[in-house]
Amino acid sequence: MSAQEILASVGSFSAHDLLLFEEKTCRKIFKKNDLLLRQGEVCQSVYFILSGSFFQFQSDGIVETIIDLHLPEEWMYNHPSLIDQKPSDTTIKAFEDAEVIELSLYQLHELIARSQSFLHLSKIFDQTNHRTYLFDNALSPAQKYDYIKKAKPFIVQVFPVKMIASYLKIAPETLSRVRANY
Template sequence: MSDTLHIKQQLQALLREPLQDWNAFEAILQPVSYKTGELLSEAGKTSQAIYFIATGIVRVYTLHNGKEISLDFSFPGSFCASYASFITRQPAAVNIQAIMPVTGYAFHYADLHQLYHASHQSERIGRLIAEQQYLRKYNRELSFLQYSAQERYAQLLQEHPEVIQHIPIKQIASYLGIEPESLSRIRKNMNATE
C-alpha cells in the first residue's frame, strides 16, 4: 500500500463519509525524510507543517532546566505537529525529533489553509485532526491521574511494542514522568512476573 493511500484511509476514517476532496489533499502533500536526530520542527520557531509519519518514530520534547522532557511519541500511521504553534502562528515551545530515520508527508500551513477556504470538507478534516490531537493529549493527562508508571509503561508496550527496540530508556522514562532508574526497576519487575 502506498503511503498516500494510507493517508487517504486515515482521513476517510476520521470523516466517516466519502472523501470527496482527496485529489486536492494529495496535491499539497510534500514528501519528507529525516535522519535520526534531525528536527522536523524546532522550539523557538513557528511550526510550518503537520506531518504524517509513514515510517520511523518521532518524539515531541521540551527543555526544562536543561533537561529534555519527552511529551509524546508518534509512530507510523499517525499525524504529528507542534500544533499550538501551527494554529497560533507563534514560536513553538517544543521540538519534534526523529528517533530513527523517518519518511512521511508534510501538509504546509499556507497550502492547508488555502484548501480549507476552498472546501468545507477539507476544513472539517482539519477540525477532526485537531480533535484527534486534543484527545491524545487529554488521554495522556488522564493516564497520569489514573495509572501508575508501570501501568502506563505496560500500556505503551501493548500499543507500540517497537518502543523497546528503538527509543532510548531515558526518553521513555521521561515520557512516563519517572527517572531511568525507576523504569529499569519496572522493567525488571515486569520480566520477573512473566
C-alpha cells in the first residue's frame, strides 16, 4: 500500500508531502500475540494497519475487557494516552500476524512543521466517535451489532463472538441470538 493510498482518507497531499511521509514513517511487523502497547506505557505513536488485526483491552489480571478491535486500513492508537501523554490503561495486542506503518508523535510534529498539509492528519484523532456513538446512546444489542457491522463490516470475519460481545458490552449469548436473527 502506497503513502498516497494510506493518506487518501484524510486529505490530498503533494508528491513532496508523500515523500516526506515515507521518510518519517517506518514499517513494523508483529507476530500473533505481540504487544504493541503495554498497560502503563505512554503511547508515543499512531499506527496504520497494512495487514492483520489488533485488539485493545483492559485487564484486571483475570478478565480482559475488549476496548477496541482494529482491522486493516485503519489508524490505531490509545487515544487518552497519546493525547494526554499519560500511562495507558489498556494494552494493544496483535490478534494475528500483522504489518503496520508507525508514525511517532515527534515525526508527526516534524511533518506538520514542514508542510501544513499534514494538519489533515488530525482527522485520525476523531476515531473515538465510534465508541462514543455506541456507548453514549441507549442502543439495543441488535442496534449495536447493526452499527458495528456498518462501521467495521469485516469485524465478524476476523474476531470471535466472545471478543465482539465484550467490545459491544453485551453477553456472548445475546450477540449469538442477535446474529441468528440478522
